[in-house]
Amino acid sequence: MKLDAKIPAGPLAEKWDRHRFELKLVNPANKRKFRIIMVGTGLAGGAGAASLAELGYQVDAFTYHDSPRRAHSIAAQGGINAAKNYQNDGDSVWRLFYDTVKGGDFRAREANVHRLALVSRNIIDQCVAQGVPFARDYGGLLDNRSFGGAQVSRTFYARGQTGQQLLLGCYQALERQVGAGRVRMHVRKEILDVVVEGGRARGVVTRDLVTGKIETFAGDAVVLATGGYSNVFYLSTNAKACNVTATWRAYKRGAGFANPCFTQIHPTCIPVADEAASKTTLMSESLRNDGRVWVPARKGDTRPPHQIPEAERDYYLERRYPSFGNLAPRDIASRAAKMVCDEGRGVGPTGRGVYLDFADAVKRVGKQVVSSKYGNLFDMYANITGEDPYSVPMRIYPAPHYTMGGLWVDYNLMTTVPGLYAAGEANFSDHGANRLGASALMQGLADGYFILPYTVGDFLAKEGPSKVAADADCFRAAAKEAEDRTKRLMSIGGKRSPDHFHIRLGKVMWEKCGMARNKAGLEQALREIPAIREEFWRDLRIPGSGADLNQTLEKAGRVADYLEFAELMCRDALVREESCGGHFREEYQTDEGEAVRNDRDFAHVAVWEHAGDGAAPALHKEPLVFENVQLATRSYK
Amino acid sequence: MSAKLDLKLHVWRQKGPGDAGRFETHEMKGVSDHISFLEMMDVLNEALIAGGKEPVAFEHDCREGICGTCSMVINGEPHGPLKATTTCQLHMRHFKSGDEIWVEPWRARAFPVMKDLVVDRNAFDRIVQNGGFISANTGSAPDGNALPVPKTDADLAFEAAACIGCGACVAACPNGSAMLFVAAKASHLNHLPQGQPERAARVLGMLDQADAELFGNCTNHYECGAACPKEIPVRVIAELNRDYAKAALAVEEPRAAGGGDG
Numbered sequence: 026m027k028l029d030a031k032i033p034a035g036p037l038a039e040k041w042d043r044h045r046f047e048l049k050l051v052n053p054a055n056k057r058k059f060r061i062i063m064v065g066t067g068l069a070g071g072a073g074a075a076s077l078a079e080l081g082y083q084v085d086a087f088t089y090h091d092s093p094r095r096a097h098s099i100a101a102q103g104g105i106n107a108a109k110n111y112q113n114d115g116d117s118v119w120r121l122f123y124d125t126v127k128g129g130d131f132r133a134r135e136a137n138v139h140r141l142a143l144v145s146r147n148i149i150d151q152c153v154a155q156g157v158p159f160a161r162d163y164g165g166l167l168d169n170r171s172f173g174g175a176q177v178s179r180t181f182y183a184r185g186q187t188g189q190q191l192l193l194g195c196y197q198a199l200e201r202q203v204g205a206g207r208v209r210m211h212v213r214k215e216i217l218d219v220v221v222e223g224g225r226a227r228g229v230v231t232r233d234l235v236t237g238k239i240e241t242f243a244g245d246a247v248v249l250a251t252g253g254y255s256n257v258f259y260l261s262t263n264a265k266a267c268n269v270t271a272t273w274r275a276y277k278r279g280a281g282f283a284n285p286c287f288t289q290i291h292p293t294c295i296p297v298a299d300e301a302a303s304k305t306t307l308m309s310e311s312l313r314n315d316g317r318v319w320v321p322a323r324k325g326d327t328r329p330p331h332q333i334p335e336a337e338r339d340y341y342l343e344r345r346y347p348s349f350g351n352l353a354p355r356d357i358a359s360r361a362a363k364m365v366c367d368e369g370r371g372v373g374p375t376g377r378g379v380y381l382d383f384a385d386a387v388k389r390v391g392k393q394v395v396s397s398k399y400g401n402l403f404d405m406y407a408n409i410t411g412e413d414p415y416s417v418p419m420r421i422y423p424a425p426h427y428t429m430g431g432l433w434v435d436y437n438l439m440t441t442v443p444g445l446y447a448a449g450e451a452n453f454s455d456h457g458a459n460r461l462g463a464s465a466l467m468q469g470l471a472d473g474y475f476i477l478p479y480t481v482g483d484f485l486a487k488e489g490p491s492k493v494a495a496d497a498d499c500f501r502a503a504a505k506e507a508e509d510r511t512k513r514l515m516s517i518g519g520k521r522s523p524d525h526f527h528i529r530l531g532k533v534m535w536e537k538c539g540m541a542r543n544k545a546g547l548e549q550a551l552r553e554i555p556a557i558r559e560e561f562w563r564d565l566r567i568p569g570s571g572a573d574l575n576q577t578l579e580k581a582g583r584v585a586d587y588l589e590f591a592e593l594m595c596r597d598a599l600v601r602e603e604s605c606g607g608h609f610r611e612e613y614q615t616d617e618g619e620a621v622r623n624d625r626d627f628a629h630v631a632v633w634e635h636a637g638d639g640a641a642p643a644l645h646k647e648p649l650v651f652e653n654v655q656l657a658t659r660s661y662k
Numbered sequence: 663m664s665a666k667l668d669l670k671l672h673v674w675r676q677k678g679p680g681d682a683g684r685f686e687t688h689e690m691k692g693v694s695d696h697i698s699f700l701e702m703m704d705v706l707n708e709a710l711i712a713g714g715k716e717p718v719a720f721e722h723d724c725r726e727g728i729c730g731t732c733s734m735v736i737n738g739e740p741h742g743p744l745k746a747t748t749t750c751q752l753h754m755r756h757f758k759s760g761d762e763i764w765v766e767p768w769r770a771r772a773f774p775v776m777k778d779l780v781v782d783r784n785a786f787d788r789i790v791q792n793g794g795f796i797s798a799n800t801g802s803a804p805d806g807n808a809l810p811v812p813k814t815d816a817d818l819a820f821e822a823a824a825c826i827g828c829g830a831c832v833a834a835c836p837n838g839s840a841m842l843f844v845a846a847k848a849s850h851l852n853h854l855p856q857g858q859p860e861r862a863a864r865v866l867g868m869l870d871q872a873d874a875e876l877f878g879n880c881t882n883h884y885e886c887g888a889a890c891p892k893e894i895p896v897r898v899i900a901e902l903n904r905d906y907a908k909a910a911l912a913v914e915e916p917r918a919a920g921g922g923d924g
Contacts, residue, residue, distance in 0.1 A: 076800040100724045154803035156796045156851050158820040165810030197795035204791030264723040299696040408751050474800045522711040569716040574777045
């Protein structure tokens with residue numbers, strides 16, 4: 026596998042402009058002759074499909090939902106970063122670039138991150154033009170707030186539903202193109218495979234979730250914008266259907282998978298209260314702007330929070346990180362919470378929780394102001410826990426939330442398979458080992474609105490049409506494989522449901538490959554996962570038929586892929602013998618419990634190549650070269 | 663402290679669009695009051711699978727009350743008894759032991775049942791295709807602060823934009839009307855300066871499509887407003903009617919026709 030990142034030459038600030046000039050263009054009249062397959066319709070996929078169709082390309086867009094508006098981008102609460110410097114507080118493209126590289130613990134590509142910071146400004150303009158109702162001040166101008174890991178106010182927001190409003194903006198742009206006949210929208214169709222032939226991506230194999238029919242679709246380029254794999258942990262903040270299937274299938278067809286062990290555990294989620302819990306719910310970390318995180322100073326202190334005097338509380342983030350305090354980045358805040366709970370100072374019925382207290386904010390600005398900023402989040406919390414966060418501090422605990430790893434892509438967002446692209450959370454490119462708050466929405470929309478439309482065109486201009494029809498041999502063979510696999514799942518005839526196996530896998534991953542990892546634990550996980558997988562293929566039960574709407578079958582297919590993928594994730598965590606960002610290896614820490622990075626041996630992207638089922642995958646390395654920032658120990662003290 | 667509930671559940675089962683459908687009764691013992699309504703359905707489905715029976719098909723995804731996927735009529739009310747709450751955010755502590763609970767799909771002519779509690783809501787997408795947008799091709803936007811929006815307008819737009827497209831309004835309406843959904847989209851975009859050029863075409867286009875999808879007419883029952891999990895105010899319907907009157911009277915208003923020249 027050859028890893029050519031295709032980073033343009035020249036000074037960092039000029040790379041993207043220079044590259045855009047060097048990219049080949051498709052004549053406007055020829056664009057309609059090309060068909061692009063867009064898998065996923067969240068921020069990256071929806072924005073990409075709409076923008077490519079506006080340019081004149083024919084687009085086939087796919088979602089397993091009933092409508093493109095349901096994609097999980099919708100659940101993002103807090104905001105979207107952009108280097109507008111509207112607040113005059115010293116922000117700039119360079120500062121956003123620097124913060125993102127540093128926030129990612131120096132494990133991201135400089136050139137990609139700089140481009141992201143550059144186009145962040147266009148994203149806000151585009152969204153405003155579409156009618157996205159961002160928060161505004163009384164003069165009618167756009168409002169900003171600060172967000173985890175940043176000391177400037179560069180986050181644009183729409184109350185606690187920024188993701189929803191951004192997604193509706195790109196959903197409407199997409200539906201406009203559907204109405205115009207330039208996008209064929211395929212709802213309730215799930216991707217089961219990517220078809221690669223003659224060294225180029227040719228299309229996809231899908232299952233119609235209503236009829237069970239396996240179908241094939243051919244295109245001149247294929248884009249996977251299929252999100253992340255946090256649900257490998259079973260309990261995560263992701264929507265229930267989020268899965269690794271499309272990117273995993275692409276990996277098995279030759280696309281390199283980068284840094285699978287880089288996962289983000291979000292510090293502010295509602296602790297799980299019952300074993301039948303099906304997910305963890307995120308509380309936007311914007312809450313950390315006004316909420317103060319604390320636990321009792323003394324171990325085993327079970328008094329209710331209001332009876333614990335100030336002197337006997339430990340505001341541990343403010344104590345350990347005085348300059349960032351409660352706004353410390355996610356990986357650091359999560360680990361600090363784990364540490365105090367491990368010490369026996371956790372709160373709530375399970376002891377796995379810390380307080381997020383708004384008493385000071387209510388005293389300072391009044392309940393009404395707090396409510397206007399966070400009202401819907403407070404309501405959501407009250408709904409789920411039955412407690413009133415205005416009078417009792419919230420209880421929070423970290424939970425899996427986002428995955429920085431994903432398909433390896435070059436500067437053009439193309440995977441190692443020519444013609445196959447990955448965008449948004451599905452690729453690995455911009456967040457390194459830890460993503461900063463309000464950067465996921467930015468990256469998804471940057472990829473979709475402002476990068477794919479140029480880079481896909483360059484590929485099409487150079488390589489021309491694919492000329493392989495959807496009934497060609499390679500498609501028939503891939504469809505047969507998908508059909509056989511579905512039949513095999515249906516015919517196991519065991520006793521256990523897909524969730525049974527998923528929950529067991531999740532426990533292994535959370536304990537051995539979660540917030541803290543070590544060699545012995547990872548090696549044990551690598552023994553346990555194949556055992557669960559073997560049992561899955563022996564004892565799975567799927568009632569009903571494969572020829573109609575069968576949600577158990579859908580789940581089973583996704584769990585089957587997680588059971589394979591989990592192994593790669595542990596393997597990656599095992600060989601990365603350093604602590605960086607969200608990847609914390611217990612063997613590599615300071616006496617105070619801070620992460621110890623190893624730039625000499627691990628300043629690289631780990632890219633895995635599939636070598637056949639049962640064979641050990643091959644590890645390739647893309648060295649990360651830092652010409653513009655100095656590698657430093659990340660300090661938020 | 664957690665309590666355990668014993669419940670009698672009557673769930674709508676329907677094999678497909680052509681099947682007449684019927685209620686199926688399940689006794690649920692020892693349901694934790696900490697879990698959500700959908701998690702209670704998960705518990706039921708796990709039990710059905712363990713017994714070799716087909717689980718109840720129902721739609722859900724984010725389980726955070728924002729994606730708009732979940733859709734159950736619980737004891738006759740879309741999304742159940744709690745005000746401003748989606749089914750996924752309804753927790754079992756709002757029920758008591760011994761309760762009988764009836765669970766049905768959205769029922770409306772424009773939302774045909776596909777299986778059990780799953781209905782087809784694509785009509786909403788087609789309404790949006792017919793004007794529910796602002797035509798702003800990627801790359802053509804001026805600076806975000808070039809056009810200030812008075813805060814009162816921004817807030818009114820936002821209130822309407824909070825619609826999650828779940829369809830509870832249609833399920834609650836005795837006429838199966840989509841008026842609240844259509845009006846929310848129109849109000850969101852029509853309160854913004856960016857939405858003015860296509861204002862008339864938007865209203866005419868979306869209402870035409872709602873008629874074509876066989877949604878009923880609005881006769882001001884306002885059941886929609888009571889059922890809406892996002893509390894979209896019914897004032898948006900009055901706004902839509904005013905906009906419709908103006909647009910219909912204007913001569914040769916252009917109709918929304920998708921994308922223009924891309």
